[in-house]
Amino acid sequence: MSWTDERVELLKKMWSEGQSASQIAKELGGVTRNAVIGKVHRLGLSNRASGGGAAAEAKPAEAEKPAPRAEPAKPAPKPEPAKAAAPAAEPEKPAPVARKAIIPAGQPLPPQPSANEISPETLANVREIEKKAKRISLMELTERTCKWPIGDPATDDFWFCGLSVQAGKPYCEAHVSVAFQPMSSRRDRRR
DNA sequence: CCCTGATTCGC
């Protein structure tokens, strides 16, 4: 394959859209991401982001993503996989407003997002993910297993997600989404 | 391990 006008144009377009070199290469076909990067440099349109390092991460826009999100009929069931048993040991909880996880003692409380400003969709999504979690133990954690804790650390009803993480993050995709909320939907704060 | 872009250098 050679760099025809059309191919170069597509390259420019996708690159300016923030597509990664590998994505572009895949789209073009017949070239590797190295070829794409090489071409990008030769064309002199390298730096997509100004500021910090030149090799800075660049994930600005996810242009071509159908985003398979369409479940109108899914009010998010609550089977609650964790929490094996919490019978009559609890006095009462007359405030069903917010479901707050009460953890006995322990210092390192899990990142429990406290269902704060997480969108219902994301929350439901996490529920799904946690159903598929591998339930790995502490010892089974590796550099690329999701380290999101699930359950109560004070009981044996505790495990780690264990799904595959992505690119250096400590959690799987779903848990990253709840762990690193880009601080939004917080505008309802009229104080 | 997965991924990202950057650079080099023989072709």
Add this chain to the structure above:
DNA sequence: GCGAATCAGG
């Protein structure tokens, strides 16, 4: 000009 190999980083 090209791009595989390599480098540097998340």
